[in-house]
Amino acid sequence: MTSPLPQTLVLIGAGKMGGAMLEGWLRIGMNPAGISLIDPKPSDEMVALATEKGMALNPDPASLTSVEVLVLATKPQMLDTAAPAVQAFIRPQTLLISILAGKTLSDLSARLPNATAMIRAMPNLPASVQRGATGAAAGQGVTGAQRAMADALLRSIGTVEWLDDEGLIDAVTAVSGSGPAYVFHLVECLAAAGKQAGLPADIAERLARATIEGAGELLHQSPLSPATLRQNVTSPAGTTAAGLSVLMGPLEPLIVETVAAAKRRAGELSG
Numbered sequence: 001m002t003s004p005l006p007q008t009l010v011l012i013g014a015g016k017m018g019g020a021m022l023e024g025w026l027r028i029g030m031n032p033a034g035i036s037l038i039d040p041k042p043s044d045e046m047v048a049l050a051t052e053k054g055m056a057l058n059p060d061p062a063s064l065t066s067v068e069v070l071v072l073a074t075k076p077q078m079l080d081t082a083a084p085a086v087q088a089f090i091r092p093q094t095l096l097i098s099i100l101a102g103k104t105l106s107d108l109s110a111r112l113p114n115a116t117a118m119i120r121a122m123p124n125l126p127a128s129v130q131r132g133a134t135g136a137a138a139g140q141g142v143t144g145a146q147r148a149m150a151d152a153l154l155r156s157i158g159t160v161e162w163l164d165d166e167g168l169i170d171a172v173t174a175v176s177g178s179g180p181a182y183v184f185h186l187v188e189c190l191a192a193a194g195k196q197a198g199l200p201a202d203i204a205e206r207l208a209r210a211t212i213e214g215a216g217e218l219l220h221q222s223p224l225s226p227a228t229l230r231q232n233v234t235s236p237a238g239t240t241a242a243g244l245s246v247l248m249g250p251l252e253p254l255i256v257e258t259v260a261a262a263k264r265r266a267g268e269l270s271g
């Protein structure tokens with residue numbers, strides 16, 4: 001039996017990532033009447049969306065008798081400032097899901113002493129189109145039913161990897177949390193290279209974008225490994241082999257360094 005999605009959800013921080021998750025949840029048909037958004041300066045788009053869908057925007061905490069799930073999606077640096085307002089939305093049965101990079105369950109407990117059930121999750125931006133990838137770790141106070149509900153909520157916007165060791169969330173952040181930005185930059189680089197190779201800029205951009213889209217979709221649909229898919233593009237002594245002879249040496253160490261830098265930064269954001 002699949003676990004039910006929460007009937008009542010408060011999203012604190014309706015910015016880029018909170019907004020992406022919200023978009024995903026609305027797409028799968030979550031009831032907007034059960035969703036409340038808290039953001040001191042919501043974007044015009046967020047105000048319009050709240051109005052159109054009938055979601056409460058900055059309601060009085062006392063007006064919400066039930067808050068099954070509270071998703072905390074402010075910037076990590078805003079945790080201290082936001083904590084008093086966050087606490088006002090926590091009920092005895094509330095499950096808090098934090099997506100704050102770097103902030104540990106213990107950092108959260110120190111600021112939110114009334115939160116007894118907490119999950120630290122790291123989603124990513126494609127959640128808005130149900131293709132997110134989330135890593136999650138549950139704190140000790142989380143019941144089996146709450147964990148199942150969180151799993152259903154996060155799985156409704158993509159894949160979920162549960163980790164027994166919360167310490168691994170910083171590595172998740174560096175790989176899949178930040179990962180879409182690495183891929184988007186690859187599109188930028190491929191487009192720039194296409195332009196340098198003589199293509200008109202707009203055509204280079206469209207080809208680069210469609211190439212990453214197509215490669216991503218093929219990865220999604222194919223049972224083959226990335227290495228086999230790469231080999232399937234690479235004709236013996238052909239053009240791809242020539243291109244990869246330049247890329248494959250330096251790319252892996254560069255990506256290892258990239259992920260290490262992002263993971264290091266997550267550690268710096270803790271506390």
Ligand SMILES: NC(=O)C1=CN([C@@H]2O[C@H](COP(=O)(O)OP(=O)(O)OC[C@H]3O[C@@H](n4cnc5c(N)ncnc54)[C@H](OP(=O)(O)O)[C@@H]3O)[C@@H](O)[C@H]2O)C=CC1
Nearest residue numbers: 013014015016017038039041073074075076082100101123
């Ligand atoms: N962007 C991403 O791809 C991912 C982000 N994350 C995590 O998500 C969180 C948000 O990141 P992101 O969406 O990029 O950042 P944003 O700045 O876009 O979103 C944060 C939102 O919170 C609002 N805010 C500020 N103070 C408060 C407050 N006291 N109460 C409620 N809302 C407040 C901000 O308003 P204002 O702009 O006016 O300050 C903003 O709208 C971070 O902790 C980040 O680590 C996790 C995974 C991926």
Ligand SMILES: O=C(O)[C@@H]1CCC=N1
Nearest residue numbers: 101173174177178179
């Ligand atoms: O850049 C950041 O800190 C956040 C966390 C992962 C993606 N964006």
